[in-house]
Amino acid sequence: MLSRLSPRLLSSSPRLLSSSIRTLVNVTYPSPSVAVLELDRPPVNSLSLEMATSITSHIKQIESDPQIRSLILTSSNPKIFSAGLDITEMSRPSKTRLSTFWRSIQSLFLTLYSTRLSTISCITGHSPAGGCLLSMSCDYRVMSRNPKLGIGLNETRLGIAAPFWLKDLFVKTVGYREAELGLSRGKLYSPEEALKIGLVDEIVDGEVYDVAVERAEEYAEIPEKGIVATKRMCRGELVRDLEGKIEEDVGWFTDFILEEGTQKGIEGYLKSLSKK
Numbered sequence: 001m002l003s004r005l006s007p008r009l010l011s012s013s014p015r016l017l018s019s020s021i022r023t024l025v026n027v028t029y030p031s032p033s034v035a036v037l038e039l040d041r042p043p044v045n046s047l048s049l050e051m052a053t054s055i056t057s058h059i060k061q062i063e064s065d066p067q068i069r070s071l072i073l074t075s076s077n078p079k080i081f082s083a084g085l086d087i088t089e090m091s092r093p094s095k096t097r098l099s100t101f102w103r104s105i106q107s108l109f110l111t112l113y114s115t116r117l118s119t120i121s122c123i124t125g126h127s128p129a130g131g132c133l134l135s136m137s138c139d140y141r142v143m144s145r146n147p148k149l150g151i152g153l154n155e156t157r158l159g160i161a162a163p164f165w166l167k168d169l170f171v172k173t174v175g176y177r178e179a180e181l182g183l184s185r186g187k188l189y190s191p192e193e194a195l196k197i198g199l200v201d202e203i204v205d206g207e208v209y210d211v212a213v214e215r216a217e218e219y220a221e222i223p224e225k226g227i228v229a230t231k232r233m234c235r236g237e238l239v240r241d242l243e244g245k246i247e248e249d250v251g252w253f254t255d256f257i258l259e260e261g262t263q264k265g266i267e268g269y270l271k272s273l274s275k276k
């Protein structure tokens with residue numbers, strides 16, 4: 001049923017879908033060339049297999065409408081953009097589910113990072129780890145100035161490491177030394193700090209969403225041929241690197257996660273979250 005609905009119908013009839021499938025995202029159209037994909041998986045928009053698959057398939061549907069030029073990625077939760085990967089997917093999983101889960105994350109990254117659409121991340125709330133991955137995969141990042149918010153790659157705090165392609169994406173975004181520091185220390189940057197190192201492009205005092213729509217419309221004015229070719233030039237290398245190592249990366253991830261020491265670390269981290 002999903003594949004037969006046009007993106008426009010999706011946005012106008014969210015109830016039509018929610019009765020049969022939980023989409024975990026909402027799609028709306030603030031202007032004829034701009035789509036908004038709002039993450040909607042309470043409580044924290046963590047990326048489960050189903051969530052990652054849903055985001056990917058919605059991006060592909062939006063992309064298939066030639067009128068749409070820009071995509072805003074945002075959250076239905078004003079305090080949390082996304083808490084990153086759903087940690088429960090990595091806690092005592094079956095190897096089959098874990099591999100499928102990781103493939104869904106690889107596919108989400110490749111789809112978002114290489115889409116022809118100009119992508120704007122509208123970060124109103126916390127954006128750790130996989131949340132930061134989503135934001136960094138976009139072309140432009142706008143964040144709320146709230147100093148209590150954090151964005152960055154805190155994987156080491158869970159006793160895990162970012163995969164090579166996420167490390168490479170971080171290096172491309174903030175430069176080698178800052179990436180090495182941020183990754184090893186599992187640092188979450190305040191919006192001001194993130195702006196300083198280029199992890200976000202703009203911080204906003206008022207309505208972040210309004211600024212994101214403005215930026216999306218500006219991108220939509222740029223001739224498509226030029227912007228898409230430029231995006232391919234800037235992003236092609238990393239896309240090809242991962243595409244050439246999909247199986248190797250799945251093997252690395254599953255081995256790392258299923259190791260007993262990693263499992264103990266993940267269990268401890270989950271306990272510390274639920275004790276808060």
Ligand SMILES: CCCC/C=C/CC(=O)SCCNC(=O)CCNC(=O)[C@H](O)C(C)(C)COP(=O)(O)OP(=O)(O)OC[C@H]1O[C@@H](n2cnc3c(N)ncnc32)[C@H](O)[C@@H]1OP(=O)(O)O
Pocket residue numbers: 043044046079080082083084085086087088126128129130131154155158160161162163253256257270273274275276
């Ligand atoms: C080799 C492997 C490479 C893999 C790469 C991994 C990248 C990742 O994305 S790993 C995930 C990293 N994410 C985090 O460390 C974020 C953890 N969460 C938080 O820091 C906070 O929850 C928050 C700042 C996002 C929000 O804080 P808030 O006080 O509003 O909410 P909480 O009470 O903490 O959480 C509510 C509820 O949600 C559960 N939860 C939070 N984050 C996750 C998550 N990432 N996955 C699954 N579940 C999560 C939390 O335990 C609470 O559950 P209960 O209500 O049942 O206690």
